[in-house]
Amino acid sequence: MEPDPNNLRDPYKSDPCDEEPPDLECAICFSQFNNVFNTPKVLECEHTFCLECLARMNVKSAQPDTILCPLCRAYTPLPDLGLPKLANDSTVLSYLPAAMQYVYSIRFSRNTGKLQVKRVPSSAPDITQTISQSLDVGTPENTDGSHGMGRDSGRERSLFATILRMPLCRAFIMCSVAILTVTLTTLIITNMKNNK
Incomplete structure (x- = not known):
């Protein structure tokens, strides 16, 4: 593409130099995104939140197969393999430090309300020694409105x-x-x- 001799540009086209970097913290909990439990996950509406907040929302949701965006109220169906398989926001990840470019494989169990690191690769940087291997995000709501695992837990x-x-x-x-x-x-x- 030849440079414009009159220095004119399309006012409706954004210049890559004018673009601001993405927000590097979750809009719900204001925690900095990382490559473990606060991995930036993008919903179908293109809003980005950390995996931990989405897991907390899912545990309390009456519709466990979808996520309701807290900003625009649009529903995003969850992938077959669960919440951690939602798409990562690659733009946000590209702004993280080099040691955080690798996203860890996380397992989410809605029944127990836990996020868990599936495996830490041997090639992972030293920062992995400081991360927790699991995170409790709360207990799910039962259909009868009580908290906990079983139907009898409310009676006890x-x-x-x-x-x-x-x-x-x-x-x-x-x-x-x-x-x-x-x-x-x-x-x-x-x-x-x-x-x-």
Whole structure:
């Protein structure tokens, strides 16, 4: 292509020199992308998030075969081999340090809520000695609304443990109602005894 003698350029065509580098941190958790659990994964809508955040979203989702983009609300179906097989954002990866150019093979188990490094190659740089081999991303929601692995786990919990898992304001309200009920019952019983 010959240079333009009049130094004119198409205003609708972006100049590669004008392009800004991609955002190198996840828009959900603001962690820097890396080549392990924070690998930049691109959805069909072309928004990029780290693997860890997408795994956390998938564990809590009622639709485990798709990911709902938190920015544009578009659905991305998951590949047959699971969440880690979503496409990597190669543009973001190209901006990472040379030691992070190799993306590790990660396994995701939705049932246990774990991301796990499948294997670390012998040719991997020394940085791999510092990475964790697994990451807990939470427990999946059951169809009945309870957390945990089995349907019976909700029945086995104590009332105290259930209250501790609730947001603070709900726990406070439940405790207040319980105390008020006990107090009113005691007053009514005492009042009935005194009237006899």
